[in-house]
Amino acid sequence: MPNSSSRTANALASPWRIALSPTGNTGDAFFRGLMFSAALLVLIIVGAMILALAMKSKLSIAQFGFSFLTSRQWNPVKGEFGALPFIYGTVVSSAIALLIAVPLSLGIAVFLVEQAPYYIARPITSLVELLAAIPSVVYGLWGIFVLAPFLRVHVEPHFARWFGWLPLFQGSVTGIGLLTGGIILAIMVTPIITAVIRDVLAAVPDSQREAAFALGATKWETIRIVLVNGAPGIAGAIMLGLGRALGETMAVTMVIGNRPEISASLFAPSYTIASVIANEFTEATQDLYLSSLVELGLILFLVTFIVNGIARLLVWNVTRKSGATA
């Protein structure tokens, strides 16, 4: 910051110069209290979220109890509400996403930190980050009209032909279903996982690399050592991606088919927790229906809060340590 000293002078000159009273303590206490109350407000918001979601889902919790999580029946007309199909759809689509996104992100991050020269790494980093700037609904639009038809014609038939003996790849090929949802999610979480892994790798001290090279290790062997060093942080990055994938709504809603069924096939339409809330919330006229949807929201909130919490602790651990030695 080259011009900060002149800025300081300006800033002190006016309008803050009016009275340089020595009794600034009241002002300090007031200012500190104001900032503190903003920080407190964040905690209050989180508390209010849990409280409001819990209160609104009381009806459904009282009615179904624990069986809400294990029942496969979701039939608003009959007043039956079970969350299992949505839990299944959410978990499987996120798993597919991570299966694709984790190796991809590791590759990109390693390339950017360990291999690419600065003048290549810099623009590529910006481009990969732009993937994260694309709104969910735009991914959904692209998924419906580009990805789903592509998978239906060029990918899923081949899977069905070669791996059709697996229950995973049986059934009709429509392009709309778990696999498409998982692939869209993979594209969406890749920039997030990549960005965190990049930070983690950059935090691994150079002495590790130099030691490996000095022992005659190849580039790849050195990278493996760096990866082992950053393992907890990489785990945190993956958890962050998982948290995002679990709660991602619009793009998945648009390509997953929205049918509350559990099918072994990845081609079959499915439904996620976030999607059912998005689709049915405004239609839910009965109290129990609405309450069940809010309970799904509560489950999603708690799960993503825990997943993100673990992720943050893992990432903090790695990046803080290097920050202390740097």
Add this chain to the structure above:
Amino acid sequence: MTTALTRADRQRRVTNAVMTSFTALCTVFAVAILLIIFAYIAWQGIGSVNLRFLLDSPHPVGEGGGIGNAIIGTGVLLLLATLLGMPVGISVGVYLSEFGSGRFAVIVRFVVDTLTGIPSIVTGVFVYAIIVVPLKHFSASAGGVALALIMIPIVARTTEEMIKLVPHSLREGALALGAPQWRVTLGVVIPAAASGIATGAMLAVARVSGETAPLIFTAFGSRFFSYRLDEPIASLTVQIYNYAISPYDEWHAQAWAATLVLMFLILLINIVVRFFTRKKF
């Protein structure tokens, strides 16, 4: 130099070559997907974007219509979210960087970080429960609150990071001149970090401008021009969603055109921000 490579050495070299090419391939793949998506949006959208489309409100199928009301709606929602979320977010960031050494601050930092990962649809459900239900109708203000809640943690963390970059000598200098701490923070530290804070704020605006899920049952959407905060209001994202899942080709084309407009807005913010931060660091 005549020592022949052993079998193991040759294998190591092959592994090295394969893996280092694999990483490059991953990168090329990701960039290719980005370019394909952008190219497709531009190709599909450009045909339907014209002045009438940008200014008109939606019409029934077959009669054209546009996204003028949605552009205004998104503007109203973003303005409201910024007014509500920005002061809180910046204050939290200031607290964390200037007073944030105790246990309470660690908890707040953790909660703020975790909050950025909470699905936006859950925020929508929350705002529905606390605002839409008591008022008994969807409203622009509910949508603005939902977006503000999403904005707060993002702004708080970037503000904290940016303020931490301000050198301690500046604070010490101002304190040595006899200024109380609040004046040091407001008059010296925040101005010194102003461009960084503005960058974070703009990125937060870009981020929430693409949100759809928290708006579906708060701001709801509308087919008419509206500036009122107590009535449902249209937004670009909800409009894109409604058109995308409709069965009409004409509306699909409009969805692509609206997407092009939205992406233009988001890219513009991102590029401007990148341009300014590049100069600074």
